[in-house]
Amino acid sequence: MISEPxxxxxxxxxxADPAVKITGALLLTLIIAVSSSLATPVAGLVLGLMLAxxxxxxxxxxxxxxxxxxxxxxxxxxxxPLTGGGEAITPLGPLxxxxxxxxxxxxxxxxxxxxxxxxTALTATSSILEIGHSLERLHLPHKLILLLLTTxxxxxxxxxxxxxxRRSAALRCFSTSTNLHTYRTYGYLxxxxxxxxxxxxxxxxKAMLMRGFQGHFPLLALQATRPADLLLLLFFLxxxxxxxxxxxxx
Amino acid sequence: MECVKSxxxxxxxxxxxxxxxHQQPVFSGLDFQLCNEKIGLVGDNGSGKTTLLQIMVxxxxxxxxxxxxxxxxxxxxxxxxxxxxxxGMLFQNAEDQLFCPSVLEDVAFGPLNLGQSxxxxxxxxxxxxxxxxxxxxxxxxxxxxxxxxxxxxxxATVLAMEPSILLMxxxxxxxxxxxxxxxxxxxxxxDQAFLLISHDWDFLAQLCNGFYxxxxxxxxxxxxxxxxxxxxxxxxxxxxxxxxxxx
Numbered sequence: 001m002i003s004e005p006x007x008x009x010x011x012x013x014x015x016a017d018p019a020v021k022i023t024g025a026l027l028l029t030l031i032i033a034v035s036s037s038l039a040t041p042v043a044g045l046v047l048g049l050m051l052a053x054x055x056x057x058x059x060x061x062x063x064x065x066x067x068x069x070x071x072x073x074x075x076x077x078x079x080x081p082l083t084g085g086g087e088a089i090t091p092l093g094p095l096x097x098x099x100x101x102x103x104x105x106x107x108x109x110x111x112x113x114x115x116x117x118x119x120t121a122l123t124a125t126s127s128i129l130e131i132g133h134s135l136e137r138l139h140l141p142h143k144l145i146l147l148l149l150t151t152x153x154x155x156x157x158x159x160x161x162x163x164x165x166r167r168s169a170a171l172r173c174f175s176t177s178t179n180l181h182t183y184r185t186y187g188y189l190x191x192x193x194x195x196x197x198x199x200x201x202x203x204x205x206k207a208m209l210m211r212g213f214q215g216h217f218p219l220l221a222l223q224a225t226r227p228a229d230l231l232l233l234l235f236f237l238x239x240x241x242x243x244x245x246x247x248x249x250x
Numbered sequence: 251m252e253c254v255k256s257x258x259x260x261x262x263x264x265x266x267x268x269x270x271x272h273q274q275p276v277f278s279g280l281d282f283q284l285c286n287e288k289i290g291l292v293g294d295n296g297s298g299k300t301t302l303l304q305i306m307v308x309x310x311x312x313x314x315x316x317x318x319x320x321x322x323x324x325x326x327x328x329x330x331x332x333x334x335x336x337x338g339m340l341f342q343n344a345e346d347q348l349f350c351p352s353v354l355e356d357v358a359f360g361p362l363n364l365g366q367s368x369x370x371x372x373x374x375x376x377x378x379x380x381x382x383x384x385x386x387x388x389x390x391x392x393x394x395x396x397x398x399x400x401x402x403x404x405x406a407t408v409l410a411m412e413p414s415i416l417l418m419x420x421x422x423x424x425x426x427x428x429x430x431x432x433x434x435x436x437x438x439x440x441d442q443a444f445l446l447i448s449h450d451w452d453f454l455a456q457l458c459n460g461f462y463x464x465x466x467x468x469x470x471x472x473x474x475x476x477x478x479x480x481x482x483x484x485x486x487x488x489x490x491x492x493x494x495x496x497x
Contacts, residue, residue: 149350203343212364213359
C-alpha cells in the first residue's frame with residue numbers, strides 16, 4: 001500500500017497548483033544536479049530547508065526519508081575520499097586521503113539532500129491523484145499518466161492478493177528455507193499473483209468497455225491555475241536564476 | 251413473443267456459446283427476451299449466469315445466434331458500443347468496477363465517455379452519488395472504501411450513465427444487513443427494466459415481477475411466486491431481525 005505521509009496539510013504549498021510545483025521542482029532540482037561548484041548545492045539545501053519548513057512537513061517521516069538517502073551517502077563517504085584522486089592530503093595506510101574526493105563527497109551530499117528536500121516539499125505535498133492530473137495538464141503522454149494512476153489504484157490490491165496467497169501457504173505450515181520446495185512455492189506464489197492480476201485486468205477492461213471506454217481515458221479536471229500560483233511560479237523562476245548565477249558571483 | 255410497446259428491448263436469439271477448450275457448450279440454442287420487466291435470474295454456481303450477461307452486452311462473443319437490441323441486430327463492436335450506452339451492468343466484484351483513484355472520477359468516467367462536458371459530468375456524478383445515499387463521498391479514495399460503500403459507488407457509476415436496462419450480477423454479495431436494505435430501497439425506486447442475478451430469494455421476490463432459472467444451459471421461466479410465512483429461531487436473540495409481513 002502506498003502511504004502518502006506528506007500529502008495532507010493546508011500550508012501554502014499544499015494548496016498551490018501541483019502543475020506549478022512540479023515545474024518548479026523540475027527546474028530547481030535540474031539546476032542543482034548539474035552544478036559543479038559548491039555554492040549552488042549549498043544554496044539549494046538552504047532553499048530546500050526553507051520550503052520544507054514552509055510546507056510544515058511532518059518531521060518523523062521526513063527524518064526517515066533523509067536517513068534512507070544518507071545511508072547511501074555514507075557509503076560514498078567511505079569510498080570517495082580514498083579513491084577520488086587529485087591532491088593527497090595525508091596518507092592513510094596504503095591509501096591516500098584525497099582533497100578532490102572529499103570535495104566530491106561534500107558536493108554530492110549537499111546536492112542530494114537539497115534535491116530530496118525540494119522534491120518532498122514540492123511534489124510530495126500533492127496526492128498521486130493530483131500529480132497525475134497535473135502531468136496531464138503539462139501535456140505528458142496520456143498513456144504514461146494512465147499507467148501511473150491505475151498502478152496507484154491497483155498496487156494495493158495486487159499486494160493484498162499476494163498476501164492472501166502467502167497467508168494460505170503459512171496456514172498450511174509453509175516455512176521458508178533454502179531448498180527446492182521453498183523455491184517452487186515462491187514460484188507458484190509469484191506465478192499465481194501474476195495470473196490473478198492478469199485476470200483482474202481483463203475484468204477491469206470489460207468494466208471499462210461497459211462504460212463507454214474507447215481507448216481514451218477522460219480525466220475530470222481537479223484544479224486550475226490561479227493568479228497566486230503564477231506568483232509562485234515567478235518565485236521558482238527567480239530562485240532558479242539565482243541558483244544558476246550564484247557560481248558566477250561567488 | 252413480441253413486445254411492441256416497450257421503449258427498449260434486448261433479445262437473445264438461438265445463442266450457442268462454449269468456452270475454448272470445453273467440450274460441453276454452456277448454451278445451445280438459447281432464447282431470451284428482456285422488455286420492460288424486472289427479471290430475477292437464479293441458477294447454481296457455474297451454470298452460466300455471468301456468461302449470459304456478458305453475451306448480452308457483447309463482452310463475450312457467441313459461437314452462433316443473434317443479439318437484437320431495439321429491433322437491430324448487433325454485429326460489430328461499434329453496435330455494441332451503442333448498446334452499452336443504454337445497457338448498464340453491475341459487476342459481481344465491485345473492486346473490478348471501480349478503477350479510478352477517487353470516487354467522483356469513477357462516477358464521472360461513463361458520462362465523460364458519453365461526451366458530456368466536465369461540468370455536466372461533475373453535476374450528474376454528484377447528484378447520482380446523492381441518489382445512492384453517498385453525498386460527501388466525492389473525494390474519497392476508492393480503494394479505501396468499505397465493501398458496502400464500494401458496491402453502492404459501483405451502482406452510482408452505472409446509474410450516472412442513465413441506462414434504460416440494468417444488468418446486475420449478484421449485487422447483494424458482501425453486503426451486510428443494512429447495506430442490503432439500502433440497495434433494496436434504491437433498486438425499488440428504479441423505473442428501468444432490469445435483469446438481476448442473485449442467490450438471495452427474498453431479495454429477488456421483493457424486486458422482480460418475473461423469474462428465470464438457469465439449469466444445464468436452459469432458461470426456465472417460472473411465473474408463480476409462492477409466498478409463505480415461516481417462523482424460525484435465531485441464536486443471538488438480542489440482535490435478532492424482524493420480518494415485515496405487511497409487504
